[in-house]
Amino acid sequence: MAKGDPGGATRSKRAAPRTRRAAATGEPELVQLLTPEGERIETALGPDGTEYRVDFTDEEYRGLYRDLVLVRKLDAEATALQRQGELGLWASLLGQEAAQVGSGRALRAQDMAFPTYREHGVLYCRGIDPIMPLGLFRGVDQGGWDPNEFKFNMYTIVIGAQTLHATGYAMGVAMDGKTGGEDGEAVIAYFGDGATSQGDVNESFVWASVFNAPLVFFCQNNQYAISEPLERQTRVPLYRRAGGFGFPGVRVDGNDVLASYAVTRHALDTARNGQGPSLIEAYTYRMGAHTTSDDPTRYRIASEVEAWQAKDPIARMKAFLLKQQIVNESFFAEIDEQARAESVHLRERVLNMPDPQPVSMFDHVYPHGSAELDEQRARFSQYMESFEGSAH
């Protein structure tokens, strides 16, 4: 996938180059490389003067588009599965695809990510089978992938708790002497706007700062913490909080996959080079409900949702690909077909997910077992066996 570096050689331009500076005052102060209309901005300046740009091949642009569409389709399938009673719950990423694919593709193989429970797009970019989180939401397990194998930690549902884990992990990277140079390691911590009010997130800001941890704080500001709007969490733009902790912050258009990539790649490289943490506020919108248990019509108005619909991350990428003639006629149909096929495959596998054996609930409480639990397990098994042959 996309391996281009921000600041690399400029590719032949099909559109007039433009430079846009994130405004020092007023809203929205976004780093943006692709407008909602699909216009490319060649270079965007961050609040500290950093120049953000991407240099992708046509194949890489197409790859990003494919990621966005696949991630949205698989997410929609999971929502449908919940509505049909096949999942207990689903936390949809609808609307946040660009922030997740952009940042997810900016990670290098050696980088470690610490997600919340909504980073299905990042999970996809890390090469994890999208069936994995569905086990958690179906209730057959509590997360199944190996965090160290995929460099993607388990989902964390307690809000903000994972930012401290990411910080400690990043401290460990530095203690292992793995920062500095291209092959250095960096860590990314995902969280939302609501989490910025948590003590753990603020403590992780302190820790990362004073230990100069190779860490990127990636806040997807989707405007709502369940029902509570951003105004209930903060009176300053979230990215500016970084300044008080002593590291840089930048607000990126989270519906712009190119800018999300560029800003994240730059922050990761800064971290891996031993120059410490930074905060990215990916300004986006949760188009759906918080989870399938939520009813967003109780707390936000339709016109607001419509306004964000016009900033859709996939539509603008599609407009860009068409304008730049990077794709031919059949491309979109091919991608749609691929997405459809993968979602059908996902559905089939979810429906065939076996329930765990009840006795397995005793497994893995301790790394080396437990005599007490062995005894409880044996008694439970005996009890269950006492029903064998009965109607129950």
Next chain:
Amino acid sequence: MATETLTLGKALNTGLRRALENDPKVVIMGEDVGKLGGVFRITDGLQKDFGDQRVIDTPLAESGIIGTAVGLAIRGFRPVCEIQFDGFVYPAYDQIVSQVAKMHYRSQGKVRIPMVIRIPYGGGIGAVEHHSESPEAYFAHTAGLKVVTCANPQDAYVMIQQAIASDDPIVFLEPKRRYWEKGPVDLDAPLADAYPLHSARVARPGTDATVLAYGPMVRTALDAATAAAEDGRELEVVDLRTLSPLDLTAAYESVKRTGRCVVVHEAPGNLGLGSEVAARITEECFYSLESPVLRVTGFDIPYPAARVEEEYLPDLDRVLDAVDRTFGW
């Protein structure tokens, strides 16, 4: 050289030093653990000898200490966290209960959190509030954690090393009022041959009644046994040592002989460790019991002001009073 007389605090310090020497992945982290050597000096001299990458003075936030230690553990380190006082562990409670304890289970065994959380606990030092609490039941109630406590310098030296070498997350409770009590410590005995970490041990054999205690109350129970012996009554004292998992093998064997059992701890009695111990002994030793299992504990109140803590804490007389009551049934 083999055996030295050390305070319990110095024994812990020496054990921590050994752990740092033996495994480069061991890191100590906490508030004031560096130059100061900890407010009780348990980490005295360690940062000087092992550097500030191995002995880390952290920002002053307990959730941050435990939460970053989780990340270090995922990275492959063995963090040993110091919580300065029992009453300050609660800001870290969420990380301990929701993250540290569950990580291995949730990951189906793919992620281990080999972490030690050291907490000086218990009263008896005339401290201000939040410095004398006994929070062991909160942690013993949480599956995925193990909880141990030492009662003498020899155990302190060995158990801290065993806890650090363990792949489990372990809450290691240190009886702070016993930090200055001295005892012989065999510094050369190989750790592999040491008495197992999660095993209780008879601290004094006896025939007439069984007293179960742990941490700071073991000394109290032993003093009670000495006093009882003067009256011709032989108490068997069992040092529980491991609170989760509980090891009551020695206790069952003892109670089946004596028929009488008293459990002692500083923590409030309501839903304390003594309740669980009493229930299990009742189940296991029902036909051997001459009286109900009795508990001698702190009262069900917040830890009181220091000038009345002597009355709050179980002491020799309250233990003997309970023993007397088991004979009056």
